[in-house]
Amino acid sequence: MSQLEAELSQLKESIIDMMKLATKQLQKAHLAIQNLDGELSQEVIHRENRMNAMELSIDRDCENMFALWNPVATDLRFVLAMLKINSELERIGDHAVGLAKYVLANQEPFNMELTKKIELDKMFEVAVEMTEDVTIGFKENDTNKVRKVFKKDLILNDILKNSSDIIGEYVGNNPGFSRQSLFLFSALRKLERVGDLTKNIAEQTIFYLEAEVVRHKVGEK
Amino acid sequence: MEVSQENNKKIKLQASNIDVFYSHFKALKNINLSMYENSVTAFIGPSGCGKSTFLRLFNRMNDYVDGFSMNGDILIDGKNIYDNKLIIEDLRKEIGMVFQKPNPFPKSIFDNIAYGLKIQGIKDKAFIEERVITSLKQVALFDEVKDDLNKSALALSGGQQQRVCIARTLAVEPSVILMDEPTSALDPIATAKIEELVYDLKENYTIVMVTHNMQQASRVSDYTAFFYMGEMIEVGKTKNIFTKPEHERTENYITGRFG
DSSP: OOHHHHHHHHHHHHHHHHHHHHHHHHHHHHHHHHHTOHHHHHHHHHHHHHHHHHHHHHHHHHHHHHHHHOOOHHHHHHHHHHHHHHHHHHHHHHHHHHHHHHHHHOOSOOOHHHHHHTTHHHHHHHHHHHHHHHHHHHHTTOHHHHHHHHHHHHHHHHHHHHHHHHHHHHHHHOGGGHHHHHHHHHHHHHHHHHHHHHHHHHHHHHHHHHOOOOTTOOSOO | OOOOTTSOOOEEEEEEEEEEEETTEEEEEEEEEEEETTOEEEEEOSTTSSHHHHHHHTTTGGGGSTTEEEEEEEEETTEETTOTTOOHHHHHHHEEEEOSSOOOOSSBHHHHHHHHHHHTTOOOHHHHHHHHHHHHHHTTOHHHHTTOTTSBGGGSOHHHHHHHHHHHHHHTOOSEEEEESTTTTSOHHHHHHHHHHHHHHTTTSEEEEEOSOHHHHHHHOSEEEEEETTEEEEEEEHHHHHHSOSSHHHHHHHTTOOO
């Protein structure tokens, strides 16, 4: 392996590590909300530092790649994609922390009936599946696996869309739960954003592997 | 493969079905390429791929190489440059060449640049002086040497010598400039000046350049052709070649994975 290939492969490994960490952060945030587990929630918040450090380090690696290796063609697309994927992962990490913080802000357990109705667990599960799919596809250079996330993202969009009526109705009938309902609605929105960010990662992966720009294309991904 | 006609540029040079032989060795295999007016076309490829041989066809420099023979046509403005009736001196006036190593004559700066005009028989001193000054200004050398025009060109730095050679080429008012690795013997600052110059010159000239420097090809050229073992593997807009080449061999070469 040439020195250039070694550097590129190291960069890829760092991104895979960060993808795995982002997925873990989401899973832990989910568990923390399910169990109203303040300690786990603190752990997610604490791990955010690691996420941020990784982002800085990958940024620096990309900058060095540009400066020292003048990458072109597939290498150029790769480094450009890593730069963007890096910042999307950092934002997924931010959302995981935002979700974990609801546990600390909320004094009583989330209302089971409502969380079930708005499909909060499913939302978490699909979001986590998406980050896992994109990690595997990215690792194996398999754009078919990466493309799985586009369909799953639609599930997240639908759940969010349906939730506003459900929550609206619930708050109308149970005014005492309005604060918690707002938390839950906001949690769904965060997860929907995680879906969008994961989709962006998928698009960047396809861009670097296939030299195809799939951003902002509707219905032909 | 041809560069598509998406631009409105006129084809200045056209090579069709070019084969070149050095005795029994086939150095170029069926090359077809159009080069457009007021643009820079770069030829890249590993040593021995045929790119310099191809470049030298355009001012018939291979004619004197032992065992050289060729098939195909090369047209400049639609006229065949291998026409028997063509006078080679006239062709060389139309198509100038700059070489890898600066090769000024052991003469003054002025005489170097006036040389081409004098061998054409031009005697009008005012005209010659005007051409010398204009050419030196075109290569951005005039301010540096205006008080030393009678000094030997060999006393200049490498980068300045190369610019004298380009000025010497420009003085006879060609329409095409061929450059064979014009900066490979120069330091980065002199290289940057030549590259800037190429960028300015293409407004008025058609430039064809052989370079081993990938970044140079990507910085200065509008079109890039990749040669490998006598074949032209791929040609296209430079920005496409360096972001999304169509052929794996091209990609391997420009990303340094060749071999």
